[in-house]
Amino acid sequence: MTILKYEKKVLSENDRLAAEVRREMTDRGILCLNLVSSPGSGKTSLLERTLGALGKELRMGLIAGDVQTENDADRLRAAGGTMVRPIVTGGACHLDARMIIEALKKLSLDGLDLLFIENVGNLVCPSSYDLGEEMKVVLISTTEGDDKPLKYPGMFRRSSLMVVNKIDLLGHSEFQLARVKENARAINGDLETIELSCRTGEGARRWYDWLRQRVSHKRA
Amino acid sequence: MHELKIAESIVDSVSKEMERRGLKSLRAVGLRIGELTDIVPESLEFGFNAIVAATPMEGVRLEIERVPITGRCRDCGAEFAVRDFQFLCPTCEGRGVTTVGGNELEICYLEVDDPHSDKRISATA
Numbered sequence: 001m002t003i004l005k006y007e008k009k010v011l012s013e014n015d016r017l018a019a020e021v022r023r024e025m026t027d028r029g030i031l032c033l034n035l036v037s038s039p040g041s042g043k044t045s046l047l048e049r050t051l052g053a054l055g056k057e058l059r060m061g062l063i064a065g066d067v068q069t070e071n072d073a074d075r076l077r078a079a080g081g082t083m084v085r086p087i088v089t090g091g092a093c094h095l096d097a098r099m100i101i102e103a104l105k106k107l108s109l110d111g112l113d114l115l116f117i118e119n120v121g122n123l124v125c126p127s128s129y130d131l132g133e134e135m136k137v138v139l140i141s142t143t144e145g146d147d148k149p150l151k152y153p154g155m156f157r158r159s160s161l162m163v164v165n166k167i168d169l170l171g172h173s174e175f176q177l178a179r180v181k182e183n184a185r186a187i188n189g190d191l192e193t194i195e196l197s198c199r200t201g202e203g204a205r206r207w208y209d210w211l212r213q214r215v216s217h218k219r220a
Numbered sequence: 221m222h223e224l225k226i227a228e229s230i231v232d233s234v235s236k237e238m239e240r241r242g243l244k245s246l247r248a249v250g251l252r253i254g255e256l257t258d259i260v261p262e263s264l265e266f267g268f269n270a271i272v273a274a275t276p277m278e279g280v281r282l283e284i285e286r287v288p289i290t291g292r293c294r295d296c297g298a299e300f301a302v303r304d305f306q307f308l309c310p311t312c313e314g315r316g317v318t319t320v321g322g323n324e325l326e327i328c329y330l331e332v333d334d335p336h337s338d339k340r341i342s343a344t345a
């Protein structure tokens with residue numbers, strides 16, 4: 001019996017394709033954000049609101065991943081999105097870089113400031129797959145458990161911003177803002193937090209300002 | 221069940237490498253998997269076995285080494301074991317911590333029956 005050294009990252013092919021995407025985004029000065037959350041936290045709602053508020057100011061491309069339907073892509077078009085590509089994964093629980101490359105073949109990047117990727121609703125499977133994004137934005141809503149960062153440390157550790165959504169429902173459950181922040185801070189001391197409501201718009205201004213700042217930083 | 225996809229990637233890489241080196245009898249694949257990856261080793265083995273069933277790779281074992289999470293403090297430079305996912309520097313209580321171990325998801329070796337080396341061993345015995 002012989003042991004042969006063979007060192008290779010399991011996802012090296014995905015990483016190679018993600019690096020291609022990242023290079024293209026950098027060359028074009030486009031800020032690419034990968035939105036991740038459990039199903040129903042409000043990823044599509046946040047993008048709808050963002051299109052409504054910043055649609056005239058920033059040119060946004062949107063890739064909407066879903067296991068079975070194109071519903072989210074339809075919602076984004078109805079909200080004013082003109083550069084929208086659905087990715088139906090056909091059962092796969094995450095997007096991978098190859099899917100992004102394929103989607104980008106049918107999405108013109110000319111003149112874009114921002115590319116949003118709405119990942120499949122899942123806090124586990126997408127965490128291993130680099131899509132070439134600049135950062136991951138993780139959403140959590142106040143109807144979920146405030147211990148989620150502790151339950152999904154991989155994803156919260158790999159994210160740069162945590163958006164706490166549905167603050168209009170605070171007080172209707174056990175969820176406590178202070179606790180979710182504390183739990184997130186234990187996992188990731190670098191994680192920024194923005195709390196808002198996609199329903200009422202409360203707090204959304206901080207999200208817009210965050211985006212504006214990142215976009216201008218990326219352009220420079 | 222992203223472990224199934226991960227298993228597919230492993231089978232893919234390993235079969236290509238076996239072919240490239242002209243190897244035949246694979247016994248095991250050595251893997252290093254960090255504790256911060258969302259990979260459940262049992263699910264990975266399950267997925268791997270399902271994929272290789274009724275192929276030449278059937279019966280190949282996965283030898284999985286789990287890599288614990290290690291952090292490095294950006295304030296004082298201390299390296300420390302991260303327990304219970306608490307990324308807090310034990311030396312200076314800094315929160316700015318870089319992950320230096322725990323993200324691994326890699327193949328590190330192949331274990332094969334090598335007829336040539338077997339012969340050499342029996343010749344010298």
Ligand SMILES: Nc1nc2c(ncn2[C@@H]2O[C@H](COP(=O)(O)OP(=O)(O)O)[C@@H](O)[C@H]2O)c(=O)[nH]1
Nearest residue numbers: 039040041042043044045121165166197198199
């Ligand atoms: N009360 C409340 N409901 C919200 C808010 N944001 C989204 N929702 C609702 O939550 C549900 C899931 O939102 P959606 O954007 O589809 O989540 P996704 O699966 O992460 O894309 C929908 O019924 C939304 O109307 C919010 O801020 N407050």
Ligand SMILES: [Mg+2]
Nearest residue numbers: 043044072118
């Ligand atoms: Mg959605």
Ligand SMILES: [Zn+2]
Nearest residue numbers: 293296309312
């Ligand atoms: Zn320190």
